[in-house]
Amino acid sequence: PRKEKRGKIKEKKSKEEKKEKRKKNKKKSDEEETPQKTQKRKSKEGEENNNNKKAKKEDKKEETENKWKWWEEEKKEDGVKWTQLEHRGPYFAPLYEPLPDDVQFYYDGKPLKLSLATEEIATFYAKMLDHEYTTKEIFQNNFFNDWRKEMTSKEQKIIKDLDKCDFREIHKYFVDKSEARKALSKEEKQKLKEESDKIQEEYGYCILDGHREKIGNFKTEPPGLFRGRGDHPKMGMLKKRIMPEDVVINCSKDSKIPEPPEGHKWKEVRFDNTVTWLASWTENIQNTLKYIMLNPSSKLKGEKDWQKYEVARRLKDVVHKIRAQYRADWKSKEMKKRQRAVALYFIDKLALRAGNEKEEGETADTVGCCSLRVEHIKLHPNLDGQEHVVEFDFLGKDSIRYYNKVSVEKMVFKNLQLFMKNKNPADDLFDRLNTSILNRHLQSLMDGLSAKVFRTYNASITLQEQLKALTNSEDNVAGKLLSYNRANRAVAILCNHQRSTPKTFEKSMQNLQIKIDAKKQQVEEAQQELKKAEDEFEDTKDAKAEANVEKKKKLLKRLEEQLAKLNVQATDKEENKQIALGTSKLNYLDPRISIAWCKKFGVPIEKIYNKTQREKFAWAIDMADEDFEF
DNA sequence: CCTGAGACTTGGAAGAATTTTG
DNA sequence: CAAAATTCTTCCAAGTCTCAGG
Structure with missing residues (x-):
């Protein structure tokens, strides 16, 4: 009971404090709304019945007013x-x-x-x-x-x-x-x-x-x-x-x-x-x-989520040391250590899952890193101009296929040859290793470290780096969002998050292409008309003709923008064909990275997180500013 | 050490709701 | 306005990881 009281008092206090802030935020986001959207809303107002609207508004108010800011409380x-x-x-x-x-x-x-x-x-x-x-x-x-x-x-x-x-x-x-x-x-x-x-x-x-x-x-x-x-x-x-x-x-x-x-x-x-x-x-x-x-919007889940990203951020400080160590261990005299070091390399470099043992016959036959079998990899000393290529082909979680050809360090390659010697295809690749051995080792390297932290860490750091590399502050919001999606996609590919191609994909791609072609046509026409208007102005020099030129210019610009937007959409869609972005967005990417990016580049948060996602990441939205670094 | 139970996170598909289009 | 397309939500399976007990 005592704890509860303290919490409540704190909440009240913080509420007052934040009121100002919130007001400011609200103003800002109102301003940022596109004119198009406001217009739409206005046109709707007429039709929609008033009662409904009022109720909605109150709903919204309640949402912002009653939120429990548990992240401001003591643990x-x-x-x-x-x-x-x-x-x-x-x-x-x-x-x-x-x-x-x-x-x-x-x-x-x-x-x-x-x-x-x-x-x-x-x-x-x-x-x-x-x-x-x-x-x-x-x-x-x-x-x-x-x-x-x-x-x-x-x-x-x-x-x-x-x-x-x-x-x-x-x-x-x-x-x-x-x-x-x-x-x-x-x-x-x-x-x-x-x-x-x-x-x-x-x-x-x-x-x-x-x-x-x-x-x-x-x-x-x-x-x-x-x-x-x-x-x-x-x-x-x-x-x-x-x-x-x-x-x-x-x-x-x-x-x-x-x-x-x-x-x-x-x-x-x-x-x-x-x-x-x-x-x-x-x-x-x-x-x-x-x-x-x-x-996920609850305190219990949110706090844990936050903590997960904090552990991953601590890994950032020691990951160089850990990498140096597993490289050294590739040459260890102990087979056990070598296997551990190679497995950890895979987990770190390829973001493989840990790979617990499973009871045979009870579940589908799927594997992760520690449970890889000899039959799941092929070694190519030379392949397509690259040296020391490992070809992975196995079914991972949910029986999603992992297929990848990776050029690895020579020492890793040699170790793999050694591990595979005199084994049957169905034998374990890492016969002296399992997840509990690996995780015990990791725990000794850093408090709270386990295999899955590498996935979180590599996913988040990749997003941050990709955003840095891809975002162009000159771009409009659509362009920036394409960059965001591409960064997100890089992570999804790293984590092997796949989906089956949507049933409607081909068709909707065609439709989009038709639209693009039509828009191109329009742009051309607008160009011609502009030319005509300019010629006319040249001849007459009168004000009416000048106004007409301006009008045509505007039209052309608008059409060109629309065309660019469509092209962006098409690119995005094609690249996303078989990639599922949801899981990484929801489970691997520190939301503060995305929020900082939004703030830095003036992209409204609603563009990257829908309502549910904003509720889940409320803690991050409240605490991250544009300077946040993972 | 090993094993199994338990608790919790992560995963894509399917279904529902909403938005766009013709 | 209905149909199609897209986005959001629900569903529940399948992982990870820790801990107790031998």
């Missing part, structure tokens, strides 16, 4: 995460609604009425019918196995072959249903939205140390079929419905303890203030825990 003692935690417990997935009687399941061509539980599981499969998953044998087998377990003995006797099961009518029912939902009237949609807002309002927040904080995932996961990524041995297995009896609640002793749904009990209620989760349950596929935790 809690080690290991204690909160002193007060109150919430409503998870929101449970809706119960199964039976199919209407005219929607039937067919076995061997004949309609078959299923028991409720069996029918529910059948709908899981039916819903996925046009997904590639259902064509895979493992998926089908796992599903059928688990499905049969839940059948009545009578059903078990009849349903013996998945190929004889016809789910198409059920499938169609759900397709139609989702179409119908899309086609609802505005009012009906509004009503649905209000209902979900109400649930969000009730279950989506908790009270943490006197502050209302948003929860990240307040709903239990609905039952369904497990979809792993890549070649997952468990794909298609039945994910069971979570019941209150499965759920452990965590909250503070003196808080209002959440009520389980009527007729039910919690598995357990505990009061553990050394952890950050509000509720947990064990998931039946991998037998691991799942948690309900806070939203």
